[in-house]
Amino acid sequence: MTSVNELPSARILLAEDDEIMRITLGDRLVKNGWQVDEAEDGRKALQLIEKNKYQVVLSDIRMPGLDGARLLEEIKRLSPDTDVILMTAYGGTEDAVACLKKGAADYILKPFDMDDLTIRLRRLLEIQAIKVRCVTLEEDSRYQRVPIIGSSRAMQDMLKLVGQVALSEATVLVSGESGTGKELVAAAIHYGSRRADQPYIRINCAAIPEGLMESELFGHEKGAFTGAAARKAGKFELADRGTILLDEIGDMPLDLQAKLLRVLQEHEIERVGGTRSISINVRVLCATARNLADEVKKGSFREDLFYRLQVIPIVVPPLRARKEDIAELSRYFLAQFSRDRGMSLQLSDEALATLQSYDFPGNVRELRNIIERVSVLATSPVIQPWNLPPDISGACEADTNDNLQLAAAVASAEKSCIIRALRRTDGNKTEASQLLGISRKNLWEKLKLYGL
Numbered sequence: 001m002t003s004v005n006e007l008p009s010a011r012i013l014l015a016e017d018d019e020i021m022r023i024t025l026g027d028r029l030v031k032n033g034w035q036v037d038e039a040e041d042g043r044k045a046l047q048l049i050e051k052n053k054y055q056v057v058l059s060d061i062r063m064p065g066l067d068g069a070r071l072l073e074e075i076k077r078l079s080p081d082t083d084v085i086l087m088t089a090y091g092g093t094e095d096a097v098a099c100l101k102k103g104a105a106d107y108i109l110k111p112f113d114m115d116d117l118t119i120r121l122r123r124l125l126e127i128q129a130i131k132v133r134c135v136t137l138e139e140d141s142r143y144q145r146v147p148i149i150g151s152s153r154a155m156q157d158m159l160k161l162v163g164q165v166a167l168s169e170a171t172v173l174v175s176g177e178s179g180t181g182k183e184l185v186a187a188a189i190h191y192g193s194r195r196a197d198q199p200y201i202r203i204n205c206a207a208i209p210e211g212l213m214e215s216e217l218f219g220h221e222k223g224a225f226t227g228a229a230a231r232k233a234g235k236f237e238l239a240d241r242g243t244i245l246l247d248e249i250g251d252m253p254l255d256l257q258a259k260l261l262r263v264l265q266e267h268e269i270e271r272v273g274g275t276r277s278i279s280i281n282v283r284v285l286c287a288t289a290r291n292l293a294d295e296v297k298k299g300s301f302r303e304d305l306f307y308r309l310q311v312i313p314i315v316v317p318p319l320r321a322r323k324e325d326i327a328e329l330s331r332y333f334l335a336q337f338s339r340d341r342g343m344s345l346q347l348s349d350e351a352l353a354t355l356q357s358y359d360f361p362g363n364v365r366e367l368r369n370i371i372e373r374v375s376v377l378a379t380s381p382v383i384q385p386w387n388l389p390p391d392i393s394g395a396c397e398a399d400t401n402d403n404l405q406l407a408a409a410v411a412s413a414e415k416s417c418i419i420r421a422l423r424r425t426d427g428n429k430t431e432a433s434q435l436l437g438i439s440r441k442n443l444w445e446k447l448k449l450y451g452l
Contacts, residue, residue, distance in 0.1 A: 010034050010035065010055045010056070010125050011034070011035040011036075011037070011052065011053070011054050011055055012029055012034050012035065012036050012037070012054060012055065012056045012057070012058060012121070013036075013037050013038075013039065013045060013048055013049065013052075013054045013056075013057045013058070013059075014026055014029065014036055014037070014038050014039070014058050014059075015038075015039045015041075015042065015044075015045035015057065015058070015059040015060060015063065015068070015071065016038075016039075016040070016058075016059075016060045016063075016087070017040055017041055017060060017062075017063045017064060018060070019040070021060075022038055022040065025058070025114075025117075026038050028114050028118075029058075029121075032118060032121075034121075037052065037054075041063050041064045041065040041066065042059075042063045042064070042065045042066025042067060042068070042070065042071045043065035043066050044065075045057070045059065045063075045066070045071055046066060046071060046074055049074070049075055049078055049079060049082075050078060050276050051276075051277070051279065052279045053079065053082075053240065053278060053279050053280065053281075054079070054082050055082065055083065055124075055125060055128060056082065056083045056084070056085065056105075056121060056124055056125070057071075057075055057082055057083070057084045057085070058084075058085045058087065058117075058121075059071055059072070059084060059085070059086055059087065060086075060087050060088065061086050061087065061088040061090075061099075062088065062090070068086050068087075068088075069086075069099070069102065072084050072086065072099070072102055072103060072104055073102065073103075076102075076103045078276075080231075081128075081233075083105035083106075083124045083128070084103070084104050084105055085104065085105060085106040085107070085108060085117075085120065085121070085124070086099050086104050086106075086107050086108070087108050087109075087110055087112075088107075088109060088110060089109070089110040089111075105124055106120050106124070108120065129197075146184060147184075148181060148184050148185065148188060149325065149328055149329050149332050150322060150325040150328065150329070151324070151325065151328060152317075152322035152324045152325045154317040154321055154322045155317065155322055155325060158185070158314065158315075158316065158317065159188075161312075161314055162185060162188050162189055162192070162314065163192060165189055165312050165314065166188070166189045166190075166191075166192030166193045167192070167193065167194070168312075169283055170311045170312050171264065171283070171284050171285070171286070171308065171309055171311045171312070172186075172189060172285050172286070172311070172312045172313075172314060173249075173286045173287075173288070173292070173309045173310045173311075173312070173313050173314070174186055174285065174286065174287040174288075174314045174316065175287070175288050175289070175290075175291075175292070175313065175314070175315050175316070176289065176315055176316030176317070176318070177289055177316075177318045177363055178289045178362070178363065178365070179319075179362045179363035179364055179365030179366055180316040180317070180318055180319070180363045180364060181316055181363075181364050182247070182287040182288075182289075182316050183202070183245070183247065183287065185287075185314060185316055186202075186245045186247075186285045186287055187200070187245075189243075189285060190242075190243040190245075190283075190285070193243070193283070195241065195242050195243050195283060198241045198242030198243070199238055199239050199240070199241070199242035199243070200239075200242055200243050200245070201235050201238050201239040201242065201243070201244045201245070202244075202245040202247060203216060203217065203235050203244070203245070203246060203247065204247045204248055205246055205247065205248045205249055205250075205251045205252045206247075206248035206251040207248075210253050213252070213253065213256055214256055214259070214272055215228075215232065215234065215272050216234060216235060217234050217235055217236060217256070217260075217269075218234040218236060218237075218259070218269045218270065218271055218272060219231070219232050219233045219234030219236075219237055219269075219271040219272070219274075220232050220234075220271050220272035220273050220274075221271050221272065221273035221274050222273075223273065224271070224272045224273025224274075225272065225273070228272075228273070231271070234269065234271065236263065236269050236280055236282055237269070237278065237280065239280075239282045240280050240281060240282060241281050241282075242282065242283070243282065243283045243284075243285060244282050244283070244284055244285070245285045245286070245287060246260075246284065246285070246286045246287070247286075247287045247288075248287065248288060248289070248290075249286040249287065249288050249292075249309070250288040250289075250290035250292055250295055250300075250301060251290075254300070254301075254302065257301065257302045257305050258302065258305075260305065261302065261304060261305045261308060263280075263284075264284060264305075264308050264309075265308075267279060267280060267281065267282075268280065284309075286309050292306050292309075292310075293306070318360075318363055319360040319363045319364055319366075319367065320359045320360055323356050326352070326355055326356050326367065327352055327356075329364060329367055329368075330347055330352065330355060330367065330371055331346075331347075333367070333368050333371040333372070334346060334347065334371055334375065334383075337371060337372055337375035337376075338375070340375075341375060341376075343381060344381055345375055345378065345381055345382075345383060346381065346382055346383065347382075347383050348382050348383060348384050348385070350384065350385050351383050351384055351385045351387065351388060354385045354388055354392060355367070355370075355388070355392065358392050370388065370389060370392060373389065374387045374388060379427070380427060384422070384427055385419065386419050386420075386422035386423040386427060387423070387427070390423075414446065415446075417436065418432070418436065418443070418446060418447070421435045421436050429443055429444070429447075
């Protein structure tokens, strides 16, 4: 949630009471592209740690106010993920081992070679990057990434906007009906951004009990409530330097909406039961199937938060508004399920026309479920209209004209009977004709007449 276009570099705290040493080290670290804060004693270092989040703390052991060993203990308590390198002009192997046992990531004796220190810092930051990548991979394993499919004008316009938005740091509100693919759009924004190699954390606000949501978002301290046996980092902390998706944001309780607004404005969070603010650098994406403007009028969503979230709104079109994409989507899903079944499946032209005549209230998710169903139940590689669910195959039979002529009503009933017979016989036309009490030749003629 930084206002700049560049993602900040690693942030390092340098705690050193020797002014010349502090200036020399600080200049060298900055030249390596790192953000550096400096503290002239242990107390000042502790104040900075309570206020900011650092990837690494480089601290002298002997300092006025608070020595390095005590500072190390406080860092491990306040920010367990921060690595600490201790420096000293005194001591030997035993001191180094003692510091490492207390939680230091490394120990270096003065005077030291600056290149050696740089190598050690880079190694720690690379290990942290690997840990971050593991978090992202763990999330991805639960939410398999899939491409956004659609060549229609509506989808191409939306994808163009996604490409433009991805390169910014702006907050984005993705809205659209259930099943349209809002999560895929949010994922495309993250993976097309400068934060692509940082964590991408998702949380469904509708799936978490109201009493637990604050802890899930912001974390909690040990003893903050019954059952809080240990400190827990929230989703915002896990997403630091990356992106968080707040899915179904319209279901967030009003009291948490106020706290989220503060996070967006101040770039800080506070754990449940905590006494200090924690600086974070997170890009926020939100998704909702609700009309938040209507929710604002009802009083169930904060107006100031609505305008803060809707910096760039993206509306995902429903499937009925881009029916030209049904063929492409169906082929994609069929290819997936064909691999699962070990056979090549395809839709007949008639089955595709039947799908295209249906409005899909459940959007792309409903289409995928339908294709999965017919891929399991179909007895031949070519899927026919009678293999589709009754409410789908009946879609092309429905006639909205209330003034049906008798001939049209008879034709509609006849067509419906033929489809049911074909479905019952798994497409066997000889058995279907016997079921219908007509000749096979007559059945063929009627199939041609009704486009089946």
